[in-house]
Amino acid sequence: MNTYTRQERAAAVTPTLAAGLAWLYQTEQSRDALVQPQGIALPAVADRRFIFVPDVGGQGAAVVVHVTTAAHLDGPSAPREVLTGEELADIAAALTGAHSGVHTRLVSTPGTVSGHIQLSVKAHPSLLAAVTRYRAGCPRHRQPACGYIRNTQCSWFAHGFTRLIPPTPPPPAPRRRSDCAVVAPEVPRQSASNVAALGAANQQRRERGAARAVAIAVEAIATLSRRPRRSATTEEALQVLQLRVDHPEFSLRELAAAHIPPLTKDSYAARLRRALRAAGGENARVQQRRHTNAA
Numbered sequence: 628m629n630t631y632t633r634q635e636r637a638a639a640v641t642p643t644l645a646a647g648l649a650w651l652y653q654t655e656q657s658r659d660a661l662v663q664p665q666g667i668a669l670p671a672v673a674d675r676r677f678i679f680v681p682d683v684g685g686q687g688a689a690v691v692v693h694v695t696t697a698a699h700l701d702g703p704s705a706p707r708e709v710l711t712g713e714e715l716a717d718i719a720a721a722l723t724g725a726h727s728g729v730h731t732r733l734v735s736t737p738g739t740v741s742g743h744i745q746l747s748v749k750a751h752p753s754l755l756a757a758v759t760r761y762r763a764g765c766p767r768h769r770q771p772a773c774g775y776i777r778n779t780q781c782s783w784f785a786h787g788f789t790r791l792i793p794p795t796p797p798p799p800a801p802r803r804r805s806d807c808a809v810v811a812p813e814v815p816r817q818s819a820s821n822v823a824a825l826g827a828a829n830q831q832r833r834e835r836g837a838a839r840a841v842a843i844a845v846e847a848i849a850t851l852s853r854r855p856r857r858s859a860t861t862e863e864a865l866q867v868l869q870l871r872v873d874h875p876e877f878s879l880r881e882l883a884a885a886h887i888p889p890l891t892k893d894s895y896a897a898r899l900r901r902a903l904r905a906a907g908g909e910n911a912r913v914q915q916r917r918h919t920n921a922a
Contacts, residue, residue: 630674631673631674633713633714633717635673636673636675636714636717637714637717637721639672639673640672640673640675640677640718640721641721641725642672642797642798643669643670643672643677643796643797644677644690644718644721644722644725645721645725645797646669646794646795646796646797647669647677647679647690647794648679648722648725648726648729649725649794649795650667650679650754650792650793650794650795651679651681651688651746651750651751651754652688652726652748652750652751653751654751654754654792654794655751655753655792656751656753656754656756656757656790656791656792657753657790657792658753658756659760659786659787659790660753660757660760660787660788660790660791660792661757661760661761661784661787661788661790661791662681662754662757662758662761662791663758663761663869663873664680664681664682664758664761664762664869665678665680665869665870665873665874665885665886665887666678666679666680666681666689666691666885667679667793667794668874668877668885669794669796670796670799671695672799674694674695674696674708675692675693675694675695676692676693676695676881676884677690677691677692678690678691678692678884678885679794680887681750681754681755681757681758682749682750682755682758683745683887686745687745687746687747687748687749687750688746688748688749688750689734689743689744689745689746689887690718690722690743690744690746691741691742691743691744691884691885691887691889692710692715692718692741692742692744692884693740693741693742693880693881693884693885693889694708694709694710694740694741695881696708708740709737709738709739709740710737710738710739710740710741710742711737711738712737712738715733715737715742715744718742718744719731719733719744722744722746726748728747728748729746729747729748730746730747730748731744731745731746731747732744732745732747733745735889739889740880740884741883741884741889742889743887743889757787757791760787761787765781765783765784766783767781767783768781768783837875837876838875840871840875841871841872841875843903844868844869844871844872844903845872846906847864847868847902847903847905847906848865848868848869848872850906850907851864851865851868851902851905851906852865860905861905863898863902864898864901864902864905864906865902866886867886867895867898867899867902868899868902868903870882870885870886871899879892879895879896879899880892882895883895883896
């Protein structure tokens, strides 16, 4: 359920939008920096996550927004929060106000959990150059994500991302108490040490699962990239797999929202399965199952 008024949410997200545009247009990157084409996400604010994309097909930069509230926690029959036309208009107005000369165009349709806003101005030339270097791959080994592939000792990939100047997140807003908070039934309290241990164990499981998913995607990218001829289907598979590698911390729903154009969770998951199947290998089916579970 939406616990923010229109004015509260607009005020909460504006600093994040300003920080993202400052990164797109005012931050000069070094000559050896690497930036993933899908952009960089800033921490979620007011139940919204924003991803700032340097370039979309030569049309200019873009901003992707998606809802981060988990509707399933309220049960399958709970109302699902979506982006309204008014909220998207507020985001577009904040983007226009954050950088002079920027005009916006809404690409997606209101009433969904993700939105895509195209910007009229191209990103900083050094940022676009960093994206171009990333797409070209390692100049020595001609491998995508060189240095992250198994048995590869190249430092090109890791070095390029250490040279990246990321956007600076704004200070976190004060925590607010929801007016619609639900009082949970009392349960026996656990000690602070037990709670911390459980939290750490859960975090380790999530990190291991994400690492497995990324490793599988990287191997699939390497297999597909070695093919002498690439069909449109192969290029689509590479895009889906690269998104998984670029955002290891994202859920399937977040990856679907970050895809350009945005997809539903089910559509992205289906494309991911097809991409892994296209890469082949003896353990393709096992990898697909593990990858989906890890995501």
